[in-house]
Amino acid sequence: MILKTNMIRLAVCTLAPLAAAGLALVVPAIAQSSNALASVQSHLKSTSSMTAEFVQTDRNGQRLTGQLTLKRPGKIRFQYQKGVPLLIVGDGSSLTMIDYEVRQVQRWPVKNSPLGALLDPDRDLTKYAKVLPTGNGDVLSVEVKDPKRPEYGTITMVFVRDGAAPGGLRLRGWVALDSQNNRTRIDLSNQKFNVAVADSAFKWTDPRPKQRGRVG
Template sequence: MNRLIKNVRLFAGAAASAALVVSAAVAVSAQAPAAQGDLAQAVGALRAIGTMRANFVQTDRNGRKLSGVLTLKRPGRIRFQYEKGVPILVVSDGSALTFIDYSVRQVQRWPIRNSPLGALLDPNRDVMKYGRLIPVDNRNVVGIEVRDKAHPEYGVITLLFVRKASAPGGLELSSWASLDSQNNRTVISLSGQQYGLAVPDSTFRFNDPRATTRR
């Protein structure tokens, strides 16, 4: 279990350290018009999500897995509720991504703007400026790689979408992979996506293990 908790911490750290946009000077990738159309559609699909709930499986570079439920509410809010027995929570309240380890009463926070999850959470992020399409064998799958080439230390996030008419924007986010500067790779795979659910803001609060007050 200690190893699994470490892997969750690496996931949260990778999410916080890989900045999607640190400068407006990041240029749009020079790609064919059709490719740019797929990229624009994927960006539109992300922005079309109001609320979403899905099952997730998190896999680390050694193949170890954890599962749980992801809840998303735009703008800015996300919750990774891990399976029973894992004393970890990753949650964003709209301003910061917070990692809570209840086993050691530790709380760490990172601004959303410094997180690759900003592509999911911040409607003002222009993925077109720092993302590019990547080759995918399946024509029903769209892949986007997001990185700042001027700052490789920020890492990379790769998003995969499946074409689905009933999903917002016609594309359904199926997985993403975060790769940090230490080559720690974490993959999040989604299933059972549900959209347009009523999700109260209290979903994105957490019990602070350092105090008795609720945050």
């Protein structure tokens, strides 16, 4: 049980700031076009909020499910399945991992996480991103990393062309990788865009002694 819990924590931590990632990600079926980054940027700017179900898979094949809630700029919540004592919340400035089992809280600036590419619609992707080539014209895959700050890690976002989605693209998921070859994959389903999301969705209960209460 302890080993399983530690594996879950490791997979969750990969979603927060990653270690230096010197390995290339290989994602099949990726479309490449001259305006691909512009299309992704348009999608991000056109998406003010999103909810989705997610499946998280680590390099050992262990899977977790949960509910993703996103509100730009900067807010995100990973609510894991019942029985997983972990929660990840971005409140607009910080990305926080709350571990209710050991009563610990870890926090990083959102900008120091690869998830910053998803949460900041004004971020200039041309400075950090590249399109990975593929033979499938309906799928775009964009690798994002800051070459000046490799310790922030790498995220590869996968989009599917969908005329009903903002900017004509639907985020299908992403892959994150750290320097110890810890690979975490997120697959999304039942995406709903630009729905009403209250700011209270990004509050959480602090498990630390003498600091209980709603924060966020």
